[in-house]
Amino acid sequence: MAAMQPPPAMPADGAADLSAADLPPVVLFLPLSPVPAGPTVAVPTADQxxxxxxxxALAGLFAAMGAAHVFADAKTAADAIPDEASDALLADYERQKVRPGFDLKDFVAQHFAIAPRRTVSYRRRPNESVRDYISGMWEVLSRPPDTLVAHSSLLPLPETYVVPGGRFSELYYWDTYFTMIGLYEDGRIDLMRGMVRDIASLIDxxxxxxxxxxxYYLSRSEPPFFALMIDLLAMHDGQVAYTTFLPELQREYDYWMDGADSVAPGAAWRHVVRLPDGTLMNRHWDDMDTPRDESFPQDIATAAQSSRPAAQTYRDLRAGAETGWDYxxxxxxxxxxxxxxxxxxxxxxxxxxxIAHLEQTLSHAYDLRGNKAQADRYATLATARIDAIRRVLWDPKRGAFFDYDWKTRTLSPVLSAATAMPLFLQMATPExxxxxxxxxxxxxxxxxGLTATDHVSGQQWDSPNGWAPEQWMAIKGLNQYGLDDLAQQIASRWMERVIGTYEKSGVLLEKYDVVNPSIxxxxxxxxxxxxxxxxxGWTNGTLLG
Structure with a gap:
């Protein structure tokens, strides 16, 4: 992507959310460059x-496909592979759509191939344990190194990787870390290492x-777990993992902190927010303010119900997708x-x-390289960030960490399982x-187990649902502070729910109702x-862990 320019001076009232028109242009065609940390990606020279x-790329045609609900799942349209370049296909569409008897579904069937999606169909063998199921699923969910397919939206990866499952048939960012926990436990180190290299290749x-x-995911990221993946890899490969992937760790930090040196107090730029007292923190953001490709009709419907400009709603929907908690x-x-x-x-x-953990990791990696100045710089930044977490995100009356609204200067009313994150990364005080x-x-x-939040809204990241990554981070976070009894209680209840469901269905799932006493x-x-x-992926990985 094109490098972002430093932000302009921001008003002190914090009215700094910018539209796409305010952002520098994005380079739309890029060659795939070599990946230093692993094998290079083979790219046909004739097709960038x-x-x-x-x-x-498909403009009105894509919008028409969504409006007509050509596919039951909008993601199928985003993943479908056209049979020719977008300009030629659009020209063909414009010619044909005005002809008598034109049928959009027939046109799509003629010009698009459905992207391969391996349905997870795992036949449980007699007396097969859940552990056997997980070990067998690594092969079902693994995908070989990609070959660049003309006109496809898939970003090719150089090494074998594990997908989450179902409609999620590509590599996802924060899912990968929790999947890797299981790969580590199962001794699948080569597969785990390959996935780290895949992510490094995308960062490069x-x-x-x-x-x-x-x-269609390039305009945003997801919670930055890459440093934690390096921690996991270093448990097998040793400290060399930190120096090997230091360039990618630094690039990731630069992405999340773009504009930090220039943003004014009380204002924001992309992912960075500077509070009125000068404290620097981060928010989620997407560089686009249009409907998400994978949920195009849904986003248009949501924006139509909002009292705000549609572009603002689209941006917040996209940023919500970047949180991983969608929605x-x-x-x-x-x-x-x-x-x-x-x-x-x-x-x-x-x-x-x-971000604080990423700063700690950068400090450690630079120290290993003998660069004391950089090591000290990032250690200082991490200390300041942890202080901000303990101060800005903490509510002593409610006894938990909460998201902070930087515009209204208030803490969120929603209690979530994310309150355990500072424990997981050892950033909370003992009290x-x-x-x-x-x-x-x-x-x-x-x-x-733990509900995602204390609210019932009908959204999937709310009560009564529980999710594997939140259980894992809460359990491990409590262990870090010697609060083992509660950790054991959460682990036992969650495992009983997941394994109990497996015994009835023969599969592991993305999420679970943890409130209903019946399984x-x-x-x-x-x-x-x-x-x-x-x-x-992440249910398998954390259960095995």
Whole structure:
């Protein structure tokens, strides 16, 4: 992507959210460059990949496909592979659509191939344990190194990788870390290392790890877990992992902190926010303000219900997708309506903890390289960030960490399992950790584990649903502070829910209803924009861990 220019001076009132017109242009066609940390990606010399999302490259045709619901799942349209370059296909569409008897579905069937999607169909063998299932699923969910396919939205990867499952048939950012936990436990180190190299290759090519390995994800990322992946790899490969991937760690940090040196107090630029007192923190952001390709009709419908400009709603929907919690009452101003989404107003718990951990990791990597100045610089930045987390995101009355609205200068009313993130990364004080433990025990812990939040909104990242990564980080975070009894309680309840569901269904799922005392073979409540997904990478990985 094109380098971002320093931001202009921002007004002190914080009215600094910018439209796409305010951003520098993006390079739309890029060659795939060699990846220093692993094998290079083979690219046909005759075809450089069009990095525009299909919604831009195919313009009116893509919008028409969404409006007509040509595919039941909008993501199928975003992943479909045209049979010719976008300009030629659009010209053909414009000619044909005015002819009598034109049928859009027939036109799409003629000119698009459905992207290969291996359905997770795993036949449980008699007496097969859940552990056997997980080990067998690595092969089902693995994808070989990619070959660049002309006109496809898939970003090719150089090494074998594991996908989450179901409709998620490409590499996703934060999912990968939790999947890797299981690969590590199962001794699949080569596969785990290859996935780290895949992410490094994306950072090298595009300046950041996208939400997932599709062109339409390039305008945003997801919670930055790359440094934690390096921690995991270093447990096997040793300290050399930090110096090997230092260039990518630095590029990732530069992406998240773009504009930090120039943003004014009380204002924001892309992912960075400077509070009135000068404290620097991060929010989620997407460089585009149009409907998401993978949910095009849904986003248009949401924007139509909003009282704000459509572009603002689209930006916040996209930023909500970058959180990984798509979607939750955490991002909704009224706690339940998607039309009130305001993600870009929020300094989130996880993002700021992960940036602090990235700063700690950079300090460690530079120290290994013998660069004391840089090591000290990043250690100082990490200390300041952790102080901000303890101060800005902490509510002593409610005994938990909360997202902070930097525009209204208030903490969110929504208690979420993300309150455990500062414990997971050892950034809470002992007193805060004990308070968080009690709050989780009384407010979030249910018969099947922790609910995502204490709100019921119909969104999938709310009660009654529980998710594997949140259980894992809470359990490990409590262990870090010696709060082992509650950690064991959460682990036992979650494992009983997941394994109990497996015994009824023969599969592991993306999420689970943890409130209902009865165990459903389908996982219980769904919510969200798509049906329950089977697989499932992070459930498999953390359960095995």
């Amino acid at each position: 990949q069009d990095l525009r999302p299909p919604s831009i 090519r595009y300046g950041h790890m996208p939400n997932g390995s599709r062109t 939750s009452s955490r991002w909704l101003a009224d706690g339940h309506s998607m039309a009130t989404i305001h993600t870009t107003d929020l300094l989130t718990i996880e993002l700021n903890c992960l 805060q950790a004990r308070a968080v433990a009690e709050t989780m025990r009384t407010k979030l812990l249910k018969v099947g 459903s073979p389908t996982g219980g409540k769904g919510g969200g924009e798509y049906p329950m997904q089977v697989g499932f």
